[in-house]
Amino acid sequence: MLSVEVRDLWKVYKNKVEALKGVTFSVNSGEVFSLLGPNGAGKSTTIKVISCVLKPTKGTVKVLDHDVPGECNTVRSLIGIVPQEFQGFSDLTVEENVSYFASLYNRKVDVEDVLERLDLIKYKDKKFKELSGGYKRRVAIACALTGGSKVIFLDEPTVGLDPKSRRSLWEIIKGLRESGTTVILTTHYLDEAQTLSDRVAIIFDGKIVKTGTPEDIMREFKKESLEEAYLALMESLGEV
Template sequence: MHIIEVEDLWKIYKNGIEALRGISFTVDEGEIFSFLGPNGAGKTTTIKILSCVLKPSKGKVVVNGFSSPKECEKIRKIVTTVPQEFQGFSDLTVRENIEYFAKLYDTTDKVDEIIQKLNLKEHERKRFKELSGGLKRKVAIACGLVGNPKVIFLDEPTVGLDPKSRRNLWELIKSLKDMKITIFLATHYLEEAERLADRVGVLYKGRIVRISTPSELMNEFKKENLEEAYLALMEEMKSEEE
């Protein structure tokens, strides 16, 4: 079952910049779907449209059967976004941060469950500002999970983390899939997408140029890893423009 359906989606800003130029794709329920592409390709713009932060210029957007922008009130109740720049409330504890978001969602009964699931019990009394980068990202995800979402949008979730923290967060993301949550992942880390994603969509200058599994893309370009295959695809796109 498709939980996200996008058809001929455009986003044209007032200054005339075409951030998205007619993209179409679907995401299956319970899938980890990763968006790849260079800076400015349209990844964050797509996430903002799907999560009802931005309105599309034109095109069809359906999330769990609800159309955007007409039914955004319903969409917002079933999706959550964990932005790259999530800061949290510095002087509040881990528990207090999660409780704050639980009150917004009216799901305060979920706080203890989420703290347990994300192994945050030993850190729940620490102030957010005292946490490591990896723990801050985990708390950010916890604040999103407490709303009981069907879809989580993760925008560069491991940027700036050390290798160990990054791999710990990968395990957390995999566990979200086990909870039957659909994960929409935007990342610059190709190893991350290769390890986590069921399928990847590659954006280039506002258009989708590939949708496939990581292994299919690697086979297409006869490369041993996704990073090399992605770079080969980018070279192909540049050569076509010349």
């Protein structure tokens, strides 16, 4: 079953800049799918269209079999978004932050259960501003999960974190997959994409130029890491 299906997606801004040029890919239910590419390639625009932040210029987008943008009210109730710049409410506690986001959804949410899943119980009375960067990211993910989200979008979830916090977040992402949640990830850390992703799509100049498992892409370019394979692909496209 597909969680996300994108076919011939175009996004052209009013200044006639073509941010997306016929993007096509699909995401299976319960997998971790990473969008990779250089800055300005179209990753953020793609995510914003799928998550109903931007309207597509043309093309077909379905999220959990609901049309975007035609059924965006429904889509928004089924997805969770964790932006890189998530700040939270500084003077509210962890529990108060998560409870606030839970109140935005029209369903009963067990906040304690969400906090337990993210290993936040012992921090529930701590103010958000007092947390480390890694635990702030945990709170962000917890807030996204309060809607019972079946699809989670994570934008550069571990940027700026120390190695221990980064690995801890990796385990949380693996746990989301094990629970059946579909995770769509953007990251510049190729080791992260290699470790976490069932499949990746590499976007360049508004087009998908490669899709596959990390292992398939490494094998194609005869490289021992996804990072080396990615750099080889970028070089072939004239980017490096």
